[in-house]
Amino acid sequence: MEKRGSRRKKAARSEMARRAEGDRPQGSWRRWLRKIMIWGGSLALLGALFLGLAVAFAARSMPSFYQLKATQTAQTIVVRARDGTEIVAIGPSYGKWLSSDQIPQVMKNAMVAVEDRRFYMHPGVDPYGLARAVYVAITGDKRVSATSTITQQLARNVFLNNNRSLDRKAREMILAMALEAKFSKEQILELYLNKVYFGGGAYGIDSASRNFFSHPATELSTAEAAIIAGLVKAPSRYSPTADVDAAVGRASVVLRLMKEQGMIAPDVTVDPSAVNLKEEKGQNSVRYFTDWALPQLDLLLPETFEPIEVWTTLDTGMQRAATAAIKGNVPGGAQGALVSLDRDGAILALVGGTDYVETSYNRATDALRQPGSSWKLFVYLAALEAGYTPDDRVVDTPVTIDGWSPRNSSGRNVGEIDVRTAFAYSINTVAAQLGNEVGFGTVASMAKRFGITTPIKTYPSMVLGSNEVRLIDMTRAFAVLSAKGASVEPYGIVKVTTAGGKLLYQHERRRSSQLVADYVAAGMTDLLQTAVNTGTGRAAQIGRPVAGKTGTTSSNKDGYFVGFSSGITTGVWMGRDDSKKVGGLQGGTAPAKAFAAYMRYAVKDRPVEEFDTDLKLPEWQLEPDDEYMLGDPDDYYFVDEQGNLIEPGEPQGPRDDPFGDAQPGPGEAQRPGRGADGAPQAVGDDFLDEATGARRDRRPRPSQTPTPQPSIEIIRPR
Known part of the structure; x- marks a missing residue:
């Protein structure tokens, strides 16, 4: 019995020891958790205290409701020509x-539904x-929207700017909470709806209603309220005067959200496309600029x-000429765009x-389209920089590169031609x-070097302009070629002043860099001039x-012409x-005609400038100088028929040609290795030909050179 009791006690002690050992890590884990919670809570409390003090200070120093009503923060901008x-x-x-009670409830509902569905619940x-904003910042998931609340937007519109920075965002949040602490929800919504920008220069719903629908905001219908509410996200993109379809599509989104949030009965049908918009007179194309x-x-x-x-x-005369040139030459159903730069990059017309x-979409600065053969500018620039010249001979023959077989627009191949002709006739x-x-x-x-900012794919067909630009x-x-290879940076703003004349900004021309050597720029200008x-x-x-290049894409979807004259470059x-086919559209037709119509006006007051196409090639690209390599012929020693040495420059007897290069008379046969009198020569024909340059003189001219027909070959005669 005693032994059994002893065994039980030992077993109990072992069990207690195991439990104690198991409790030690768990107790340690709990202690660390307790510390984290204490420190985290302390930091959170300090953060909340700091935030509360910041909000209280902001609310105390914030203008009153009536002061905010009287303050208009929108900026007036006067734009002047050059x-x-x-x-x-x-x-x-x-x-x-x-006032809040004058604003239609449907307008309030529409704005809350689309901009801030929890407006009446958050602080x-x-x-x-x-x-959600933190998630977007961390993951970059653009599918998840991260918009500001109505109160944050009001704080930004009234007190801040639109710069995207953490500092600005933090101040915006503090000011938003200060607004909520000082004003009621109805006051905040009243301020917001009377101050927010709706596009077209309209601030507040009453101005927007009058501009778009020709009546005050107190008379807004549900569909009209949905259109106005949809403008806040992107006033220019969804403006009903610029793009009716976009405005109606956005309004439909607003109406759907209102139904989802119970602001409109599910069975109510609203058709925003039936809204009568105010007719607007045509605006000058200056607005594109x-x-x-x-x-x-x-x-x-x-x-x-x-x-x-x-x-x-901007030059107002050139802008009018550019507008007329596009409208007067663009094919029916198509659009057109034009950009004109001065030699320093100043935009003269756009x-x-x-x-x-009809559409405010800017095809000159935003549209991505294929340039067609005008892209060959970069192909030939690369070739000229690699050592080609406009006079080098090339072969127009069927080729296949990595399974791709380009064809010429004419459907023919003409054989051997020079580089200049190949470029002028845009031979693919x-x-x-x-x-x-x-x-x-x-x-x-090369394209990137010359200022192309869009992605470039390097498959073979890229040489024909398949990349969008x-x-x-x-x-x-x-314009870089017009500047003889110097870099060009387009700009449109010369200076900015206050209404009182204080200078706020002055354009300073950036230091230009030479993008290609002078001889490359001259050779390329030669090719461009020949193309015209x-x-x-x-x-x-x-x-x-005029120097320039046409461009036409497959199925006549795009027509390009870019060129320059007298220091002005126009595309x-x-x-x-x-992107549907435009019948008869080619770079050499409507675009080239529009270019000419505009440029006749643009250069009329400028002196005529001849292009510098004189190729001053570097030494490494010059043809070898055989005589220089072999020395001066006067330094050579020869022997007479008796084997005596003849000093340089010393008369060599009755023969007129000491080098044995005299031509035989009629009926005389000159055998190899003998002079005009038939006597054996002291040196061989090969040596004499090298010394006198006769070998080069006897070479067949390029037109006599047989034309090889390889699949891919460039012929470079010496």
């Missing part, structure tokens, strides 16, 4: 201030939306809300479409051979030297927005 004349005034248009910052230039002010200027004047590079009111097989020889990556690098980038590339004089760009002639594109 001669100082006012071309457009862009500024706020304010309607009548509507200015939506925790769910904040978590201002749409491109004015957003740059956010980067050029310090934060300011005072009225400013923006002095630009047309983004045929009608700004030669461009393909040159691109293959220098390397498609080299062609892509922007018209402004292609125009910039050609005798090649595919003949329609671009204007009675003075023209034409085609349909849906």
Whole structure:
């Protein structure tokens, strides 16, 4: 019995020891958890205290509701042309201030539904939306939206700018909570709906209603309220005066959200496409230019809300000529665009479409289209830099590169020609051979060097312009040739001043760099000039030297012409927005004609400038100088028939030709290795030919050289 009791005690002690050992790590884990919770709670408490103090301080220093009503923060901008004349005034248009009880409830519901569905529940910052924003920042998942609350948007519109930074976002959140602490939800919504920007210069719902529907906001229908609410996300993109379809599509999204949130009965049908829009007079195409230039002010200027004047590079006469040239030559159903640069990169004219009111989409700066054969500029630049010259001989023959077989537009191959002719007539097989020889990556690098900003794929057909580009980038590339190879940076803003004349910004020309050697630029200009004089760009002639290149894509979807004269470089594109075929459209037809129509006006007050196409090749590219390699012929020693040495320059007897190069008379046969008198020569014919250069004189001319027919070969006669 005692032994049994002893065994039980030992077993109990062992069990207790095992439990104690098992409890040790668990107790340690709990202690660390407790510490983390204490420290985390302390930090959270300090953060909350700091945030509360910041919000309280912001709320205390914030203007009153009536002060905010009286303050208009929108900026008035006067845009001036290069001669100082006012071309457009862009500024706020304010309607009548509507109190909360005057604003239709459907307008409030529409705005809350699309911009901030938890508006009536959050304290200015939506925790769910904040978590979503953090998720987007970490994962970069653009499918998940991360918008600000209505209160945050109001804080940004009234107190801050649109710069994207963590500092600005933090201040926006503090100010939003301060607004919520100081004002009621109805007051915040009233301020928001009377101050938010709806596009077209309209600030507030009353101004937007009058601008778009010709009646005050107190009379807004459900469909009209949905259209206005949909504008806040992107005023220019969804403007009903710029793109009706986009505005209606966005309004449909707003209506769907209102139904989902119970603001509209599910069985109610609303048709935003039936809304009667206010007729708007046509706007000058200058708006294409201002749409491109004015957003740059956010980067050029310090934060300011005072009225400013923006002095630009635009020439009003050239802008009118450019607009007329596009409208007068664009094929029916197609669109057109034009960019014109001065030699320093200043934009003289910019047309983004045929009608700004019909569509504000800027095809000159935003559209990505294939440039066709105008892309061959980079192929031939790479070839010239690799050592080719305009006079080198190449062969137009069927070729296949990595399974790709390009064809000429004529369907024929003409055999041996020079580089100049191949470029002037835009022969595809030669461009393909040159691109293959220098390397498609080299062609892509050349395009990037000349300012192409879009991605470039290096498959073989890229030499014919299959990569999509922007018209402004292609125009910039050609402008480099106009500047004899120096870099060019397009710009549109010369200076910005306050209304009182204080200078806020002054354009400073960047230091240019030489992108290609002088002889490469001269050779390329030679090719471009020939393309206009005798090649595919003949329609671009204007009675003075012009250099340029046409471009036509497959099925006539795009037509390009880019060229320069007298220091002005102009690019023209034409085609349909849906990329469908345009009958008869070629780069050498409508685009070249529009180029000529505009350029005749653009250069009329400029002196005629001849192009520098004189090729001053570097030593490594010159033909070998045989006499220099072998020395001066006067330094050679010869022997007479008796074997006596003859000093250099010493008379050598009655023979007129001491080198034995005299031609035999009629009927005389000159045997190899003998002089004119039949006596044996002291030196061989080969040596004499090398010494006198006779071998080079006796070479057959290029036209006598047999034409080889390999699949891919470039013939370079010495």
